[in-house]
Amino acid sequence: MLKLTEQESLELLGSVTLGRVVFTQQALPAIRPVNHIVDEEAVIIRSHLGAAIVSQSAGRGGSVVAYEAENLDPVEHLGWSVIVTGTARLVTEPAAVTRYRTMLRPWVDREMDEVISIQVEMITGIRLVDGRPHD
Amino acid sequence: MLKLTEQESLELLGSVTLGRVVFTQQALPAIRPVNHIVDEEAVIIRSHLGAAIVSQSAGRGGSVVAYEAENLDPVEHLGWSVIVTGTARLVTEPAAVTRYRTMLRPWVDREMDEVISIQVEMITGIRLVDGRPHD
Numbered sequence: 001m002l003k004l005t006e007q008e009s010l011e012l013l014g015s016v017t018l019g020r021v022v023f024t025q026q027a028l029p030a031i032r033p034v035n036h037i038v039d040e041e042a043v044i045i046r047s048h049l050g051a052a053i054v055s056q057s058a059g060r061g062g063s064v065v066a067y068e069a070e071n072l073d074p075v076e077h078l079g080w081s082v083i084v085t086g087t088a089r090l091v092t093e094p095a096a097v098t099r100y101r102t103m104l105r106p107w108v109d110r111e112m113d114e115v116i117s118i119q120v121e122m123i124t125g126i127r128l129v130d131g132r133p134h135d
Numbered sequence: 136m137l138k139l140t141e142q143e144s145l146e147l148l149g150s151v152t153l154g155r156v157v158f159t160q161q162a163l164p165a166i167r168p169v170n171h172i173v174d175e176e177a178v179i180i181r182s183h184l185g186a187a188i189v190s191q192s193a194g195r196g197g198s199v200v201a202y203e204a205e206n207l208d209p210v211e212h213l214g215w216s217v218i219v220t221g222t223a224r225l226v227t228e229p230a231a232v233t234r235y236r237t238m239l240r241p242w243v244d245r246e247m248d249e250v251i252s253i254q255v256e257m258i259t260g261i262r263l264v265d266g267r268p269h270d
Binding site for chain 2 (some may be wrong): 016017018020022023024028029030031032033035064065066068070072074075077081083085105
């Protein structure tokens with residue numbers, strides 16, 4: 001197993017469009033697959049769960065979520081995985097919302113979905129090599 | 136979008152070997168890709184993070200985690216996703232540990248990994264059809 005640098009991890013994350021956002025909902029761990037783009041140091045997603053992901057109690061400070069993307073071969077045990085921890089905030093600036101909406105297609109069409117920006121605060125990545133992972 | 140029954144969801148989960156366990160670590164949302172098998176109403180995984188996933192404070196009661204697996208085409212927007220919520224417990228019975236270890240290959244070889252059983256308490260699944268998801 002190789003540990004990737006932050007820059008390598010961010011580049012790999014930006015090379016795919018599917019990932020999973022991890023948050024807390026009603027005090028339970030929750031996860032949803034979503035599409036994403038990487039815009040500078042932020043992961044941008046759309047979800048109708050915006051209100052759940054960006055908890056109301058967190059207010060303007062946002063709330064901490066995780067985001068994961070990978071390209072793993074479950075048989076050969078090759079590929080990579082990147083995990084982000086960051087602060088999620090609703091994107092409310094109209095021009096930004098419009099721009100991101102055109103770049104992101106939601107998995108489930110709903111009129112009321114929201115655009116969420118996850119500011120990357122920590123990013124780690126690993127790559128499995130030779131099909132024989134080792135530390 | 137079609138909602139799957141619990142039985143359909145469990146069968147799809149058992150049809151793949153790669154998923155992601157979602158838990159809380161040091162008060163932050165955390166996620167790790169792992170291999171799994173489905174054994175009756177439980178999802179069985181191996182991880183060196185057993186102590187983190189099954190929090191010590193939870194004791195014998197176990198701790199609540201989420202588990203997600205999917206087979207999604209990010210371009211065509213076809214496929215399925217299954218999400219489990221359940222109670223995670225360390226498997227300690229020696230014969231069960233040995234049996235599960237032979238059935239599960241860890242993503243990263245470590246001597247100190249543990250076998251974790253996630254008893255399924257809630258399972259939901261969706262299937263995206265026709266590449267044009269709708270509710």
